[in-house]
Amino acid sequence: MQSGTRLGFYLLLTPLVLWLALLIVIPHIDMFLVSLRERVGVRQYETSFANYLTFFTEPLYIWTFVRTAVMSVLATIITLLIAFPVSLYIAKIARGRLGQVLFVLCLIPFYVSELVRTFGWMILLRETGLVSNLLQWAGLADQPVEMLYNDAAIMIGLVYTSMLFMVVPLVTTLESLDDSVIEAGYDLGGNGFSVLREIIIPHAAPGIVSGSIVVFMLSLGNYLTPTILGGKDSLWFTEMIYNQFIVRFNWELGAAFGFMLLILSSLIVWGMLKLTRQSLEETMG
Amino acid sequence: MTPDLECKGLTKRFGDFTAVDDVSFSVPAGSFFSILGPSGCGKTTIMRMIAGFQDPTSGDIEIKGKSVLNAPPNKRPVNMVFQHLALFPMMNIADNIGYGLRRKKLPKDQIARKVDEALDRIGLPGIGNRKVDELSGGQKQRVAIARCMVMEPDVLLLDEPLGALDLKLREHMKIELKALQTAFDTTFIYITHDQSEALVMSDQIAVMNEGRFEQTGTGRDLYYRPDSAFVAAFVGESNRWRGKIERVQGNEMEMRTDTGMLMRGATHGRSLSAGDSADIFVRPEAIRVTRDATELEQFDNRITGRVTSLLFNGAASRILVRDATANEEIEVNLPQSGEYASLARGDEVHIGWSGAQGNCFPVGAD
Incomplete structure (x- = not known):
């Protein structure tokens, strides 16, 4: 019996281990090895940190990374600010059938591929697009307005793409908050603001943190949205990695960039967790 | 003296x-008032209306003579x-109890002092830094009461707070709740479906x-x-x-049950007349049991029968x-x-009770 359950445990563990090893650990080790190679001649390589040094000595690379990180943090904050009231409404006010319908409405855009969704935004925001025409029709603009290819367009795209990943953990944690706890908050003299600050937000903190981590990572690693909505000036770090790999055919530098992205984004998440005094264990429940 | 709480229509x-x-x-100041009823009878709705979570369709709620409807x-x-107590799981015990005081914008040192006092009062000094889920059921119970009592409310509402506790603890908390109520000298409104909680x-x-009050009175009434x-x-x-009333004479009445037993009883001033269909209630403890029929001569209801079951339940054992x-x-x-320790199934016993112990109601009046 004992050995039977043990065998079952290992059998269940195997796919996970294979998945981790084959798809995550081994490629990353390989990437890391590639990033440590310095090309000294044709087909001649030496092991060194030169590629990493390039990242730190070239201001454009660092600025692009900082810009990407700041934009991603901003996108995360904006997503949280929009998703929180939506989730609170779905979980605590609408409830039942209406709540389910609203939840599905949040989900529906994700039935369509990200590419198509992003093109949808292009149709809305381009010079001859809906918003531009609407503004002209309303007399607010006397000529076509180009709203694509700027940071605001990237931000709209990022927030829109990330919304669901914030709403799902928030709705889940908010639904687990007992109504009577909220009522007790009011009963003991709290108003809407203090109940939100002292009861609802602390309770939702794990959901806020896990949602924020996911949204931040998705934004940071997003390639499609910044490239399409931001145009050629978007200066997104993933674009830079792409360019190194595909355009410049400099795999060594691309791999180093990839690793920097992994390390720096992990550091940012760790720093945010420290700053908000949350631990990963709490967040993952 | 104005009652602490008065509900009108x-x-x-x-x-x-x-x-x-x-x-x-209406509930006089400092008293312990219970609303007892089966689930779904509307008792929780009354409580939520008093607390303000629901608005009455009509009628008025006054606390210390002032309407609180608005x-x-x-x-x-x-x-x-x-x-389910609804303690705030995201706060420690001291913050839970101090929550209402913080809302009142009391200075920090005063809050800390009042919280300590409250913890002393519920007999749990020094647990302020613990988390909610580190406490036992009975301790949580007391913290939930302390959290309300620091607010010095005119009326404390309790919504079946003992429901989640196990039997022994419930018995203990009954006594403790009553003691806390006396200690804080506050009006308690207690709702429950458990008659023993209410009676005690x-x-x-x-x-x-x-949705209606059938009767209001002391437990004894x-x-x-x-x-x-x-x-x-x-x-x-x-x-x-259930049976038919055969004879009513002054305060005395006789009724024959549908199965043919003759019951003698008292009307206790209720309007009953011969020919009415009626229900008669006789409590098990009002019935005397004996092996010797002559001991029952003072009772007007006497029956001889055989024991079919022994329902042993300690002090509340029945046959x-x-x-x-x-x-x-x-x-x-x-x-x-x-x-009667040797009483066994199938033994012949005589039982009897005084008719005045029974309560008889005309059918359809409830």
Whole structure:
């Protein structure tokens, strides 16, 4: 019996281990090895940190990374600010059938591929697009307005793409908050603001943190949205990695960039967790 | 003296359903008032209306003589202990108890002092830094009460707070709650479906059924002199028979049950007349059991039968006696003085009770 359950445990563990090893650990080790190679001649390589040094000595690379990180943090904050009231409404006010319908409405855009969704935004925001025409029709603009290819367009795209990943953990944690706890908050003299600050937000903190981590990572690693909505000036770090790999055919530098992205984004998440005094264990429940 | 709480013609409808139907009552200051009723009778709705979470369809709620209908829950001088206590899991015990005081914008040192006082009072000093889930059920209970009591409410509402506790702890908390109420000298409104909780703790009990108060009185009133068949059946346990009244003479009456037993009883001033269909209730402890028929001569109801079941339950042990003629089973309390310890199934016993102990209600009046 004992050995039977043990065998079952290992059998269940195997796919996970294979998945981790084959798809995550081994490629990353390989990437890391590639990033440590310095090309000294044709087909001649030496092991060194030169590629990493390039990242730190070239201001454009660092600025692009900082810009990407700041934009991603901003996108995360904006997503949280929009998703929180939506989730609170779905979980605590609408409830039942209406709540389910609203939840599905949040989900529906994700039935369509990200590419198509992003093109949808292009149709809305381009010079001859809906918003531009609407503004002209309303007399607010006397000529076509180009709203694509700027940071605001990237931000709209990022927030829109990330919304669901914030709403799902928030709705889940908010639904687990007992109504009577909220009522007790009011009963003991709290108003809407203090109940939100002292009861609802602390309770939702794990959901806020896990949602924020996911949204931040998705934004940071997003390639499609910044490239399409931001145009050629978007200066997104993933674009830079792409360019190194595909355009410049400099795999060594691309791999180093990839690793920097992994390390720096992990550091940012760790720093945010420290700053908000949350631990990963709490967040993952 | 104005009562702490007065409800006048309180009514609440949800669509076509009337949850609370024209309920009026007043609770004097410092008393322990219980609303007792089966689940779904509307007692929680009354409590939520007093707390301000629901608005009555009509009627008025006054606290210390002032209507609170227009005050939101956070402005009412009432606090509520919720069914599942609703302690704030994200705060430690001291912050839980201090929550309401922080809302009142009291200075920090004063809050800390009051929280310590409250913890002393509930007999749990020094647990302020613990987390909610580190406490036992009974401790949480006391913290939930302390959290309300630091607010010094005019009225404390308790919504079946003992429901989640196990039996032993519940018995213990009953006594403790009553002691806390005396210690804090605050008006408690307690709702429960457990009659023993209500009977043990309350000064006044209202029995509620289908949105109405059936009867309001002390536990003793409800137990011995129920006003309606519902109260008689709901409070305590009874033998219940249905039959036809054959004779009414002054305060005395006779009724024959559908199975043919003749019952003598008293009308207790209720309007009963010959030919009426009626229910009669006789409590198991009102019936005397003996092996010797001559001991029952002072009783006007006497039956001889055989023991069909022994229901041993310590002090509350009972037997079921099957009447030889009508083939009816009667529940009888077994005296615990030892003389019936050898009683076995199939033994012949004589039972009897005084007619005045029974309560008879015309059918359809409940």
